[in-house]
Amino acid sequence: MRIISKSLKKLFLYFWLIVFALFMMGPFLWLVSVSLMPGENVFSFPPKIFPTFIDFKNYIEVWEFMDFFKYIWNTVVMAVIGVVLSIFFSCLTAYPLAVFKFKGRDTIFLLLVATMIIPAAAGLVVNYLTINALGLMDTYLGVILPSIISVFNIFLMRQAYMGVPLEIRDSGKMDGASEFRIWFQLIMPMVKPAIAVIGLLEFMAFWNNFLWPIIVLNDTSKYPIASALSFLNGQFSFNFGWIAAGTVISVIPIIVVFLFTQKYYMEGISGAVKG
Amino acid sequence: MxxxxxxxxxxxxxxxxxxxxxxxxxxxxxxxxxxxxxxxxxxxxxxxxxxxxxxxxFTNYSVISETKFIGLENFTRAFTDTNFIVSLKNSMLYVIVVPFIQLFSILMAILVNRKMAGIKFFRSAYYIPVVTSMVAVAIIWGWLLSQNGVVNYILMSVGIIDEKISWLSNFDTALWALMFITLWKGLGYYMMIYLAGLQAIPQDLVEAAQIDGANRWQVIRHITIPLLKPYVFFCSLISLMGAIRVFDEVFVLTSGGPGNATLTSSVYIYQQGFQQFDFGYSSALGLIVSAIIMVISIVIFAFNKKGGVNPY
Missing domain, CATH: 1.20.5 (Single alpha-helices involved in coiled-coils or other helix-helix interfaces)
Incomplete structure (x- = not known):
């Protein structure tokens, strides 16, 4: 009896796990199925849900039409520069907030919290004017600069620093190391998981960012992948197969990155909230 | 001495x-x-x-005319601007999605918080919508929710609706369809946070309660829920802010339409700035919305003072 009820319970759990998985993954699987059936109309009724045949024509055609390598390369360049700078700035800024006692610390902290309530669109206008005034329109730096410092990342790093035992800093001081050396050689290695998390979060943000690059870049050949996809969707919304294939191409790299790094990523998310 | x-x-x-x-x-x-x-x-x-x-x-700063100080004109204009009022109403209405996101993500977290073969696969599967770009999500759901889309097909064959609805271009359903997409894309993120919360619950506490004869619901009621409270507060706050400031979904799927059915305040601020190039008015709207959000967050924190929750 017990064994039966146990395996029934398991069956019940797997049923719900699969129902949710279909709900979350189904749309992607359907997209793949559309991309593999050139000539099929997405808007025919009843819609084709499962592929009746498989043909990679859409992929070949859209790849020839749009130089995906270039857009992926643009994205990778922006993301890598952005991620490195972002890690550097967040790590430096968060450190004193976690370990030093100084006048104005609480004020700065409060100011940082307060910025999280501003509607994103409100900042866009002034940031656009700033980038324009700095002469950075139509440059990668103009795309990257506003997003390399994030209040969220500063909080995350601060939380990580607070978890480092004080003795480590003290031992560095005994040996007469400067604060900068203590930070770089003793503390930084201790917060590697948090660095991995902000690196990943930023990488995903850069990969998926579409609006700001469209605002800053005039030359569409400089677009990152998400902006290029939205451009393709605007220009060829009637060519479903191409757009489906393009979407699959744009989504796969980030999913692969996520799957390979999810261990750190998920640990980091939980670490970030625990504080 | x-x-x-x-x-x-x-x-x-x-x-x-x-x-x-x-x-x-x-x-x-x-x-x-x-x-x-x-x-x-x-x-x-x-x-x-x-x-x-x-x-x-306080100016009429735009690309077209000479910049002049115009006093409170932008603000008086805002409060008589029907589109702005509607956009505020829509942004507030969007908050309805918050309890649904929290409820379903907690259920999902409970579902995946166990040791079973393949559980890691399910956890990552639920998370994938979070890592994909809103552009891709908009393309997929734009098709799924269209007149001849898969959603209508499924709902009609199950018998929930009799007629095809084009969810995103129907005045009455568009905003709800967008909320649904927000829900779908956000579930995985909050599930992960709740999962972390569930795993932080000391197992001996649960065992002790079970030894004292508590059944599963009593454990959930008296141990899981109270210990999960700070996480619920954190997640609700984040998703509340996200809902009031919602932009990406609306911008790529409907850009406020049909009519102003899905016009949210962030989208309206964007339109005034980057489509009308009326930077002065756009800034005034941004200030008004920031002030509203600030009041809401102060109220929430005042209510939650005792919780002593760290923002991070």
């Missing part, structure tokens, strides 16, 4: 305080040195937009 000793001790103390002060001031210097590069960027791209939008809001 005793006196001199006391004096000596006092002197030592004084010296200690002095060196302590010295140490503190040098520490402060180093602290500011560490923060300087980050603060420069923060000032430029986070604080400056807030500060600069204040004077901007």
């Amino acid at each position: 005793l006196n001199t000793q006391l004096l000596k001790e006092q002197e030592i103390k004084k010296a200690g305080i002095k060196s302590e002060r010295k140490r503190k001031s040098s520490e402060a210097k180093i602290a500011w040195l560490f923060m300087a590069p980050g603060l420069v960027l923060l000032c430029l791209f986070v604080f400056w937009p807030i500060i600069y939008s204040v004077p901007l809001a």
